Amino acid sequence: MTTAANPSTLPVLSPEEHAHCGRVAALVRERIVAAGGSIGFDEYLQLVLYAPGLGYYSAGSVKFGAAGDFVTAPELSPLFGRCVAQQCAQVLAETGGSILEFGAGTGRMAADVLQRLGSLGVLPERYRILEVSADLAARQRACLAALPAPLATRVEWLTSLPQGHRGVVLANEVLDALPFQRFVWRDGAVYELVVGVDERGTFRAREQRAGGALRAEVERIRAELPEPWPEDYVSELSPAIGPWMASLSGLLESGVILLFDYGLPRTHYYHPERARGTLRCHFRHRAHDDPFLHPGMQDVTAWVDFTRVAEAAVAGGLELAGFTTQAGFLLGCGIETLLQESADIAEHVRLAGEAQRLLLPGEMGESFKAMALARGVDAPLAGFSLQDLSASL
Numbered sequence: 001m002t003t004a005a006n007p008s009t010l011p012v013l014s015p016e017e018h019a020h021c022g023r024v025a026a027l028v029r030e031r032i033v034a035a036g037g038s039i040g041f042d043e044y045l046q047l048v049l050y051a052p053g054l055g056y057y058s059a060g061s062v063k064f065g066a067a068g069d070f071v072t073a074p075e076l077s078p079l080f081g082r083c084v085a086q087q088c089a090q091v092l093a094e095t096g097g098s099i100l101e102f103g104a105g106t107g108r109m110a111a112d113v114l115q116r117l118g119s120l121g122v123l124p125e126r127y128r129i130l131e132v133s134a135d136l137a138a139r140q141r142a143c144l145a146a147l148p149a150p151l152a153t154r155v156e157w158l159t160s161l162p163q164g165h166r167g168v169v170l171a172n173e174v175l176d177a178l179p180f181q182r183f184v185w186r187d188g189a190v191y192e193l194v195v196g197v198d199e200r201g202t203f204r205a206r207e208q209r210a211g212g213a214l215r216a217e218v219e220r221i222r223a224e225l226p227e228p229w230p231e232d233y234v235s236e237l238s239p240a241i242g243p244w245m246a247s248l249s250g251l252l253e254s255g256v257i258l259l260f261d262y263g264l265p266r267t268h269y270y271h272p273e274r275a276r277g278t279l280r281c282h283f284r285h286r287a288h289d290d291p292f293l294h295p296g297m298q299d300v301t302a303w304v305d306f307t308r309v310a311e312a313a314v315a316g317g318l319e320l321a322g323f324t325t326q327a328g329f330l331l332g333c334g335i336e337t338l339l340q341e342s343a344d345i346a347e348h349v350r351l352a353g354e355a356q357r358l359l360l361p362g363e364m365g366e367s368f369k370a371m372a373l374a375r376g377v378d379a380p381l382a383g384f385s386l387q388d389l390s391a392s393l
C-alpha cells in the first residue's frame with residue numbers, strides 16, 4: 001500500500017467515526033481487563049483489525065483507493081492484475097486447475113486477472129476467494145458480478161481452506177495484514193511490547209519479559225545476523241506466517257503460490273540501523289507510527305520478513321521458485337508490452353503514469369516484493385526471469 005508520510009496533518013474523525021472507535025476501544029479494554037492488565041500486540045491487532053463488525057477490515061469503512069486510507073497495486077492500475085494473469089497463464093498451462101486468492105480486497109485484482117486470462121484463452125476452472133472480512137466479501141461479490149457471465153460464474157467464495165488445490169494461489173498484501181508481535185532487545189534480553197491501559201483508559205505499550213516462543217525466535221534470529229543490534233532495538237515478528245504457510249503447503253497439490261507484499265530479506269529487515277522497526281499505520285493517505293490512534297478506523301501493518309516466509313514454505317516441502325522486486329516481476333511478465341496494447345491515447349497516457357508508480361524505486365517498484373513457491377512445476381517462471389534475488393534470503 002502507498003500513502004504519503006505526513007503524520008502532522010491527520011484528518012479529524014466525524015462524530016460517527018469517533019463513536020465507532022469508542023466501541024472498538026471498549027472491546028479492547030474489556031479484553032485487557034479480562035487478561036489481567038495487558039494483551040499481546042498481536043491480540044490487540046486481531047481485535048482492532050478483525051473483530052466482527054468492529055475491526056478495520058471487518059467494518060464498513062472505505063479503506064482502498066482515493067476515498068480510503070491507502071492504495072494497493074491492483075487498485076492503482078489494471079496493469080498489475082494483467083501482469084499477474086500472464087504469470088498465472090504460464091502456470092495454468094502446465095498444471096491446469098484453479099486460482100485461489102486470499103484477501104481479495106475489493107475484488108479488483110480478481111476481475112483484472114480473469115479478464116486477461118479470458119482474452120488469453122487460459123481460464124482457470126474456478127476462481128476461489130478466501131476472505132476473512134464479510135464486508136469485503138460483499139464488495140468483491142458486487143465487483144465481480146459485473147464481469148461477463150463466462151468469467152463471473154467461475155468465481156466462488158470459500159469460508160475455509162479447501163482440502164486440496166491445483167493451479168495458482170495468490171495473495172497481495174495479505175502477509176502484512178496478519179497480526180504480529182513487537183519486541184525490544186535490551187541488556188541481552190528480549191522484552192515483549194504488550195498493550196495495557198493507563199488510569200485514563202488510554203492504550204499504552206508496556207514491556208514484559210518475553211515468553212518462551214517469542215524469546216527463542218528472537219534469539220535465533222539475532223544469532224544468525226551478521227551485525228549485533230544496538231540497545232533498545234525495537235522490531236516486529238509475525239508468528240502467524242509459519243502456520244499460514246504450513247496450511248498453504250499442505251493444500252497445494254501442484255502449482256505456484258504467488259505472494260506480493262512490502263518486505264525484505266531477514267538481514268535487511270533486522271538490520272541494526274532499522275532500530276525502530278517497520279510498524280506503519282495508514283489513515284486517509286497519511287502514514288504514521290501510532291498504533292493506538294483511532295482503533296478500528298486505521299490500518300496497522302508491519303513489513304514482511306520474506307526469509308521467514310521462505311523458511312516456512314521450504315519446511316512444508318515447497319520449492320522457492322523466485323523472489324524479486326515488484327518492478328522485476330512486472331517487467332518479467334511483460335508490463336511494457338501490455339502497455340503498448342492500449343490504442344486509445346488518453347488510456348495509454350493514464351496507464352503509463354500508473355506503470356511508473358508500480359515500477360519506480362521511489363514508489364512501489366523496489367520496496368514491494370514478489371515471491372513464488374512451487375510444487376511440481378518445472379518451467380522457469382516469467383516474473384522471476386529478469387531478476388531473482390532468492391540468494392539474498
Ligand SMILES: C[S@@+](CC[C@H](N)C(=O)[O-])C[C@H]1O[C@@H](n2cnc3c(N)ncnc32)[C@H](O)[C@@H]1O
Nearest residue numbers: 057072102103104105130131132133172173177
Ligand atoms: C491490505 S488488504 C489487501 C487487499 C487486496 N489483496 C489488495 O491488494 O487490494 C488485506 C486483505 O487480507 C485479508 N485478510 C487478512 N487476513 C486474512 C487471512 N488470514 N485469510 C484471508 N484473507 C485475509 C483482509 O480482509 C483484506 O482483504
